[in-house]
Amino acid sequence: MTAPARARGSQELIRAEEPVLAHNYHPLPVVVARAEGAWVEDVEGRRYLDMLAGYSALNFGHRHPALVDAAHRQLDRLTLTSRAFHHDRLAGFAERLAALTGTDMVLPMNTGAEAVESGIKVARKWAYDVKGVPADHATIVVAADNFHGRTTTIVGFSTDETARAGFGPFTPGFRVVPYNDLAALEEAVDETTAAVLIEPIQGEAGVLIPDDGYLAGVRELTRRAGCLFVADEIQSGLGRTGRTLAVEHEPVVPDVVLLGKALGGGIVPVSAVVGSREVLGVLRPGEHGSTFGGNPLAAAVGTAVVELLETGEFQRRAAELGTVLREGLAALVGRGVVGFRARGLWAGVDVDPALGSGREISERLMREGVLVKDTHGSTIRLAPPLTVTGEELRGALGTLEKVLTS
Structure with a gap:
């Protein structure tokens, strides 16, 4: 990371972009500076597990x-x-x-x-x-x-x-x-x-x-x-x-x-x-x-x-880890999750609206070091890189449980 990037924090950089960038996106308030595999790091050195993977553009992780x-x-x-x-x-x-x-x-x-x-x-x-x-x-x-x-x-x-x-x-x-x-x-x-x-x-x-x-x-x-x-x-x-x-x-x-x-x-x-x-x-x-x-x-x-x-490796990983994802989400139904749909390493998760909108849940997860994105209402989507490990995936599900039940 360059010295100028370290000298300017996330909030300062976000404020700096607002006057010059067309407001066609409403991103989460995190400024990513570097990434590798399933992890990204912001300009202040905080690490986050990327559970969005660029809307599937990063199926093979960052910088494979x-x-x-x-x-x-x-x-x-x-x-x-x-x-x-x-x-x-x-x-x-x-x-x-x-x-x-x-x-x-x-x-x-x-x-x-x-x-x-x-x-x-x-x-x-x-x-x-x-x-x-x-x-x-x-x-x-x-x-x-x-x-x-x-x-x-x-x-x-x-x-x-x-x-x-x-x-x-x-x-x-x-x-x-x-x-x-x-x-x-x-x-x-x-x-x-x-x-x-x-x-x-x-x-x-x-x-x-x-x-x-x-x-x-x-x-x-x-x-x-x-x-x-x-x-x-x-x-x-x-x-x-x-x-x-x-x-x-x-x-x-x-x-x-x-x-x-x-x-x-x-x-x-x-x-x-x-x-x-x-x-x-x-x-x-x-x-x-x-x-x-x-x-x-x-x-x-x-x-x-x-x-x-x-090689078929990534297809197999998505199928095998998809089981972990489905089982983890099933365990949260009735505990903040009202329903979900999943296939492979891709899921739409409907959160109890009483707990917050999809945007609010995404922001809470961000503060806990997990990046996701909402779709509509109280629905968030999960689409980690296919390079994510079982341990990392279970950790993200544990964080989701913490956010929904704390």
Whole structure:
């Protein structure tokens, strides 16, 4: 940590940023200066166990040695060419990612929202070129309480008024149905439907896990209707739930999968649209692009992420430690916790509102050295790095118990 950082405390730094930073976030009052593994340290030297992991962007922990090494080596060689030229890291990254996800083609982008926007464009292009939907009539069915990003198109089909209000007019062509409701989905799908776009688990909504058979039902319905199944795995994918993809908890293969967050290893923004050749093959030069998408640095880090997942170690850790997480939360039901939903190392925890809002509970945990984030109301989410140890996880659960029962 540098001397100037030590000279300025958290509160002073927070006050300094307020006049110059747009107030589009309301972060917890902690100023992180360094991190390693599952731990972060603030500017005053206090340590915290990170139980949020950058909304799953840090699945492999802070500064994983293999990922940092890959970034350092690439920084010494080449960082950007744009897609105007080939570079020597992109093809290998795409091949490895396609193999990991069992798909044919990869469209590299940067952020999760870009992956969603790209998936929307691909689905519409497929509807016109392959399905034969009349021009400008394609529709996409989405789920209520979704979170797919913050662009104007995406917030246009959000049901969160905080995300929507003041940002219209919105892009047409979307139909919203209740999540986990196959009957409503079937009623919304018709001959104009290009795709059904859903999260296998709704993260921002509070880690909502659909009923067994829902994802398989979506797959069968879209197959019968002749439209695409697009799975947004930006938060749920890449090991978080104990499988490489969350859809793998059922015998389901979507036409298109959207990836992001953990794909960049917590080092650089990396996202991708992966899918069948029939679908992604509809794009032609000039129809879509990104200056930074698939850049050499991103490809190097992304390849290192894929290499970590190819071993299966992190998927196994998430599954095994997920049992610890579920058992620990189950023991707190009736003792401050009124309910929870968990899959792998990911949980939404509903706290008794009488004990405080999700924000208040998060602040109390922060003061005890554990970092989490609220979602809505009195719900907090837990998503530690997949590198967390059983001892660290049990310690965090013990701290949650202390905060709720003291």
